[in-house]
Amino acid sequence: MTRITSVSLRRILESRGNPTVEADVLTESGGFGRAAAPSGASTGEFEAIELPPTEAIASAREHAIPRLEGLFAGDQRSVDGALRAADGTEDFSAIGANSAVAISMAAAKAAADVLGAPLYQHLGGAFRGDNFPTPLGNVIGGGEHAKEATHIQEFLAAPVGAPSVAEAVFANATVHGTVADILDERGVPAAKGDEGAWAPPISDAEAFEVVEEAVERVEDEVGFEVRFGLDVAAAELYDADEEVYVYGDETKSADEQVEYIAELVDEYDLAYVEDPFDENDYEAFTALTERVGDRTLVCGDDLFVTNVKRLQKGIDMDAANSILIKPNQIGTLSDTFDAVELAHRNEMECAISHRSGETEDTTIAHLAVATDAAFIKTGSVGGERTAKLNELIRIADDAV
Ligand SMILES: C=C(OP(=O)(O)O)C(=O)O
Ligand SMILES: [Mg+2]
Structure with a gap:
C-alpha cells in the first residue's frame, strides 16, 4: 500500500x-x-x-x-x-x-x-516513448549569478546534433573546458558563477566570440552539431522607470532590444533565447517570435513562471515557442505537468530547468524524461549539476 x-x-x-x-x-x-x-x-x-x-x-x-x-x-x-x-x-x-x-x-x-519503478517511469508511464532531452549547458555566466561578469546571465552550449544523451553531456563539459582554454589564451582570469559557468570580467561581445569559438572547436572534435543559446534574464537588466534595458553604460529601448536579439540570433545562429525581455513585456516577445521563431527557440522563464495562466496568455499572443519549466516556480508536480501539457498541446518545446541554488536532488532529470521534454537546462559541471546530468545518463542506459 x-x-x-x-x-x-x-x-x-x-x-x-x-x-x-x-x-x-x-x-x-x-x-x-x-x-x-x-x-x-x-x-x-x-x-x-x-x-x-x-x-x-x-x-x-x-x-x-x-x-x-x-x-x-x-x-x-x-x-x-x-x-x-x-x-x-x-x-x-x-x-x-x-x-x-x-x-x-x-x-x-x-x-x-x-x-x-524508476521515477521517470512512474511519472511518464509505460508508453512514455524513448526520447531524451538535449542538455543546455551554462558555460559563461554573469548577471545575478556572478558579479563583474557578463550582463547576459547565461551562455548555453546546445549540442543539438548529439546522437545520445551521454555524448551531449560530455560535449557540454568539453565546451566548458574549451571556454577555459580560450580565456586562458586571451589572458582572462575566470572564477565560476553560481551554476559552475565561467564568470570572466569580459564584455558580452567578447563572450559571444569566446563561446562561438569554443563551440566550433568542440563541433570539429565531436563530429556533430553543437550550437549555443542564451538566457538573457532581461528582467534583471530592465529599468522599469526609464523603460530601458541597462547594459552597463549603454541602454536599449524595447524596440532596440528586439533588434539586438534578432541580430544576435542571425549572427551566431543561436539555437535558443530565454527571457530576452522583461517579464511584463509580452508584446516584445511576440515581436521577436514573429521575426526569428522559425529558426530559434524563444523561451519564457520569468515570463511564464511554469504557470498555466501566464502560459495561456503567451499562447494567445504567440509570444514564444518554448517554455522553461521549474517545479518550484509553481509549487507542485501536478501544476508542473499541467504547464508541460498545455505547452505540448500548443506545439511549444519544454526545457526542464534547475535553479541557480541547487542540491544533489535529481528529480528534474526524471521529469525531463517523463514529460518527453526537448531540453533540460542543468549546468555543465559542478556536483549539484552533474548529479542531474549523470542521472540522465543512467536513465538513458536503463531505459534502452
Ligand atoms: C536558472 C535560472 O536562474 P535562477 O534559478 O537564479 O532563477 C534561470 O534564470 O533560468
Ligand atoms: Mg532564466
Whole structure:
C-alpha cells in the first residue's frame, strides 16, 4: 500500500550555502521518497513564494502534514491538492513553495519506490516513448549569478546534433573546458558563477566570440552539431522607470532590444533565447517570435513562471515557442505537468530547468524524461549539476 504514514521536513544546504527545505515521505509498506527544493537568484516577479526555510517548515508541519497522512503517495493530484488546500493561497505564500515542492516531489518518489519503478517511469508511464532531452549547458555566466561578469546571465552550449544523451553531456563539459582554454589564451582570469559557468570580467561581445569559438572547436572534435543559446534574464537588466534595458553604460529601448536579439540570433545562429525581455513585456516577445521563431527557440522563464495562466496568455499572443519549466516556480508536480501539457498541446518545446541554488536532488532529470521534454537546462559541471546530468545518463542506459 502506498498510504503516506509520515512526512518529515528539515533544513539542508543548497549550493550557494543557504538553507533550503528537504522532505522525506514514508508509506505504510515502507516506500521512501526524499526530495529537496532548489532556490533561484534571478527569480521571476510572478513565481510562487519561497519562504525562509524555518518558516516554511513550521507552517507546512502545522497545516499540510496532517492533511497528507493517509493519502496515497501515488495519487499525485490528491497529494498536490492537499498541499494547495493546506496553503489556501494562489502563490503558496502560507506554507511556502519550497515546502510544497519538496513534499510533492518526495511523495512521487515514495510512490515510485513502492512500485519498484524508476521515477521517470512512474511519472511518464509505460508508453512514455524513448526520447531524451538535449542538455543546455551554462558555460559563461554573469548577471545575478556572478558579479563583474557578463550582463547576459547565461551562455548555453546546445549540442543539438548529439546522437545520445551521454555524448551531449560530455560535449557540454568539453565546451566548458574549451571556454577555459580560450580565456586562458586571451589572458582572462575566470572564477565560476553560481551554476559552475565561467564568470570572466569580459564584455558580452567578447563572450559571444569566446563561446562561438569554443563551440566550433568542440563541433570539429565531436563530429556533430553543437550550437549555443542564451538566457538573457532581461528582467534583471530592465529599468522599469526609464523603460530601458541597462547594459552597463549603454541602454536599449524595447524596440532596440528586439533588434539586438534578432541580430544576435542571425549572427551566431543561436539555437535558443530565454527571457530576452522583461517579464511584463509580452508584446516584445511576440515581436521577436514573429521575426526569428522559425529558426530559434524563444523561451519564457520569468515570463511564464511554469504557470498555466501566464502560459495561456503567451499562447494567445504567440509570444514564444518554448517554455522553461521549474517545479518550484509553481509549487507542485501536478501544476508542473499541467504547464508541460498545455505547452505540448500548443506545439511549444519544454526545457526542464534547475535553479541557480541547487542540491544533489535529481528529480528534474526524471521529469525531463517523463514529460518527453526537448531540453533540460542543468549546468555543465559542478556536483549539484552533474548529479542531474549523470542521472540522465543512467536513465538513458536503463531505459534502452
Ligand atoms: C536558472 C535560472 O536562474 P535562477 O534559478 O537564479 O532563477 C534561470 O534564470 O533560468
Ligand atoms: Mg532564466
